[in-house]
Amino acid sequence: MLYLLYGPNSYLRRKKITQLVETKRVQHPTLRVERFFVDEEGEANRLHEFVVSRDLFGSLYKLAVVDGSAHAQDKSTLMHVLGVAEKDRNIILILNEETRQKSIPVTVADLLKKLEVQEQYFSETLRDKMPSLVFAECKERGIAVEASAVRALCALYGSDTEGVMNEIQKLSFLDEPVSLDLLRRLGGYAQDLVLFEFSRIIFGRTGVRERLGAWERLQLQHTEPHRVFNYCAKVATQRDDVEKIARADISIKSGRLESEQAMLALVLG
Secondary structure, three states: OEEEEEOOOHHHHHHHHHHHHHHHHHHOOOOEEEEEEOOOOOHHHHHHHHHHOOOOOOOOOEEEEEEOHHHOOOHHHHHHHHHHHHHOOOEEEEEEEOOHHHHOOHHHHHHHHHOOEEEEEOOOOOHHHHHHHHHHHHHHHOOOEOHHHHHHHHHHHOOOHHHHHHHHHHHHOOOOOEOHHHHHHOHHHHHHHHHHHHHHHHHOOOOHHHHHHHHHHHHHOOOOHHHHHHHHHHHOOOHHHHHHHHHHHHHHHOOOOOHHHHHHHHHHO
């Protein structure tokens, strides 16, 4: 049985692999599971041995997670293993790749077209969908986290779901809810939180006076205007805000405005 999990979202690919392994373990309690990086020397042969050898402990079912097909050291052995796995229902092979075309060698890709393969693509999470996805993941893991802290970390990490979740997981070891207050107390987040809170005011339903006050506070902290602009460009999600940022970016690149002037124009609405 062959699975091909591919796409830029490594976090969701890994989660899918975990789900598949757990499901197969329930179906086959004696299931043997191993991981192979076939771009490393000797790994393709080790994978082949795992697939074709008889288990001394009596397990009939085996599951192999295979990474590194793009630079497989021994493509012919890998292709042979794929053929064996496709015919043997007791063998489960999961190919874990970033992209289908570039990560899988042409010879392997051609073979996969002829085999029965269950494919699933994992796209990058849209920026405006990230907070709700991460919050749901935290709830599933039993991690106490404030929604505002999730939004701040998502703004910091962009579409890197894995990076956000790893950071929240580490923060959860501090035995207190992951909150904005906690992030403020951890010095490394100070500058990013200032920008996060500024962006919430700029893109929120606030008046000009409040936006100007937030801009003045940033200036008093000597925050570089181009860094503020780049941060706002990264976290803007509403269509009107994205269009304003795009117009301001054109003005900056054409030399009509400096970053500070562009930011002031955004602040004034």
